[in-house]
C-alpha cells in the first residue's frame with residue numbers, strides 16, 4: 001500500500017499547464033490527486049519542499065542503462081531516481097536480436113526508474129567502451145539489418161520502445177546510410193534519433209546528407225557539439241541545418257564527455273537554435289566529469305541564459321512530446337501516475353564544466369528527491 005504524500009510549499013513549475021507558483025502537490029494511491037493550495041488530509045506524509053523547485057517527473061532522453069550488455073552502461077537508478085529523474089530513455093544500447101536482454105532491465109522490479117528505449121534497428125549493437133561493433137565492422141555490415149524482424153520487435157515491445165537510434169554508417173555510397181533509411185522505414189510514426197559526429201573504425205555520411213534525410217519529429221542528439229557541420233565556417237547555420245529545423249527536426253543536447261560545447265551553444269542560442277530537449281548521454285566515461293547528472297546539465301543550459309521554466313520544459317513536456325507520451329508523462333495533472341521531481345537551487349560562485357571550459361554561474365540545480373509512481377525517493 002502506497003503512502004499518501006503532500007509535497008508542501010515548493011515553487012511548482014509545470015510548463016505543460018503554464019503553472020509557475022508556490023503550490024502543493026498531493027499524491028494519493030500513487031497518482032496525482034491535486035496541485036494547488038491543499039489542506040493536508042489525515043494520514044498523509046507531509047514533505048516540506050519550501051524554497052525548492054517542484055516539476056513534473058524529469059525525463060532524460062539519452063542515457064545508457066543496460067549494464068552487462070555493454071560495459072559503457074550505468075545502473076538505471078544511478079542516472080534516474082537517485083538524481084531526481086523519474087524516466088530515462090536508453091539511447092540505442094541494444095539492437096533487435098538482444099532486445100529481450102534489454103527488457104530484463106526495463107522490467108526488473110528492483111529498478112525504480114521508468115526506462116524506455118530507442119532501439120538500434122540493426123540486429124546487433126552494443127554500446128561498449130571500445131566501440132566493439134564498429135571495431136568488428138558489424139555496425140556497417142548490411143547483413144546486420146533485417147527490416148522484418150526490426151518491425152516485429154518494435155511492435156512486440158511497443159509499450160517501451162519509443163523510437164529507433166541509428167548510427168549513420170555507410171557501406172558503398174558515402175552519401176547514403178542504409179541504416180538510417182531502414183530506421184525511417186521501420187520506425188513509421190516513431191522518432192529516429194541520430195548522433196552528430198563520428199565513430200571510431202566505421203565511417204558515417206556527411207552531416208549535410210544526414211540533415212537532408214531526417215524527417216520532422218526525428219531527433220539530432222549532440223546537437224550543440226563543436227565542429228559538427230551544422231554551422232558553416234562563418235558561424236552561421238548551413239542551409240541544410242536550417243531546413244531540417246524548419247521541417248521540425250528536434251535538437252537534443254546529449255551532453256556526453258565531448259559532445260556539448262558552451263561556445264557552440266552560445267552561438268547557436270544567439271541565432272535562435274535552442275534545444276528542444278536537454279539530455280545527458282550518461283555513461284561510464286562522463287558521469288564523474290563533466291556530465292554528472294541531468295539536473296547539473298540543466299544548470300548549464302540555465303547558466304547560458306535560458307529561463308528556468310524553459311529549462312524545465314526541455315526536460316518534461318518537450319521530451320514527452322518527442323517520444324509520443326504526452327498523455328502520460330511530462331505534466332502534473334490530477335489522475336496521472338505520480339512522477340514528480342524536487343530540486344534545490346544552490347547559490348554562490350559556481351563553476352560548471354562542459355569538459356572544455358568552465359561556465360561561471362551564480363546558481364545550480366541540485367537533486368533533492370522524486371516521487372516515482374507514488375513513492376518518495378530521496379536523492380543519493
Ligand SMILES: [Zn+2]
Pocket residue numbers: 062063064091281
Ligand atoms: Zn549515447
